[in-house]
Amino acid sequence: MIRVKSTLAVLGAATLLGTSGLAQAGATLDAVKSKGFVQCGVPGFSYTDAKGQYKGIDVDVCRAVAAAVFGDADKVKFSPLTAKERFTALQSGEIDVLSRNTTWTSSRDAAMGLNFTGVTYYDGQGFLVNKELGVSSAKELDGATVCIQAGTTTELNLSDYFRANGLNYTPITYDTSDESAKSLESGRCDVLTSDQSQLYAQRIKLADPDSYVVLPEVISKEPLGPAVRQGDEEWFDIVRWTLFAMVNAEELGLTAANVEETAKNTKNPDVARLLGAEGEYGKDLKLPKDWAVQIVKQVGNYGEVFERNIGSGSDLKIERGLNALWTNGGLQYAPPVR
DSSP states (O other): OOOOOOOOOOOOOOOOOOOOOOOOOOOOHHHHHHHEEEEEOSSSSEEEETTEEEEEEHHHHHHHHHHHHOOOOOEEEEEEEETTHHHHHHHHTSSSSOOOBBOOOOOHHHHHEEEOOOOOOOOEEEEEEHHHGGOOOGGGGGEEEEEEEETTTTHHHHHHHHHHTTOOOEEEEEEEHHHHHHHHTTSSEEEEEEHHHHHHHHHHTSSSSSEEEEEEEOOEEEOOOEEEEETTTHHHHHHHHHHHHHHHHHHTTTTTTHHHHHHHHOOOOHHHHHHTSSSSSHHTHHHOTTTTHHHHHHHHHHHHHHHHHHTSSSOOOOOOOGSSSGGSSSOOOOOOOO
């Protein structure tokens, strides 16, 4: 058993978000066009670079929506939100899309006035510990002090896992993931728990990343994806098919470098439909004929977005795993444009 550090536990009360005060659902697309940009809730799987520009896979989903609607991926503005703020911001109409590593659950989908449009990243909750703790499994964490981000499914999953395995723990909750990571680094808690992707992202920010290890257990299913308000099927379809277009583009071999030329010369009917060379599928979505071309040209296909932000081309270097295409043994699969 781990000897629990002497700490003052900061116990956060979970805020139950109701659906009162929901924005009047309706013509979101018209409102977006009127103001000239998409307002997107982040940060989630994102960060600001040295120039203060938002980057990341969640950011690129928002940029792709802007590319589809306006033909310009830069026509997007970002609202940095904590986990506790994110749902209220969407419900109230403060943002048009929530793209902030948010887990798709039944209660969020059915009781909070939200609709999830797809899965950007298949994840699962894990544990990050200092190697000096001397543990190699989550089942050795009896008596641990655990840092958690408030307002997330993480709190509930942690309680379920420790109860199911007969383990005791002391929770310390924080409003942001950065605060949780700093608490782990300072020794205020023994363990940091979050989605595994988030743990890898926080690990590389620590002063000595090699001193920390992500334990092997994955204790939950965390399908992360964008959400919109319920009641506006038109806007829901646009955001959903933006993600589907990126996944289909990867499967069809379409990249930022070749998509424009391919649109002009393709003999493949699947490619022709997706890129607007055949049919009126953009019109069905109230989007320009070349909506998918603009997404891939300006933002990339799903694989390009993944590798650039969290895969081999990033500091995280997370393997595709479950997020590989279905043709490569993963779960990423999109319906056809037809």
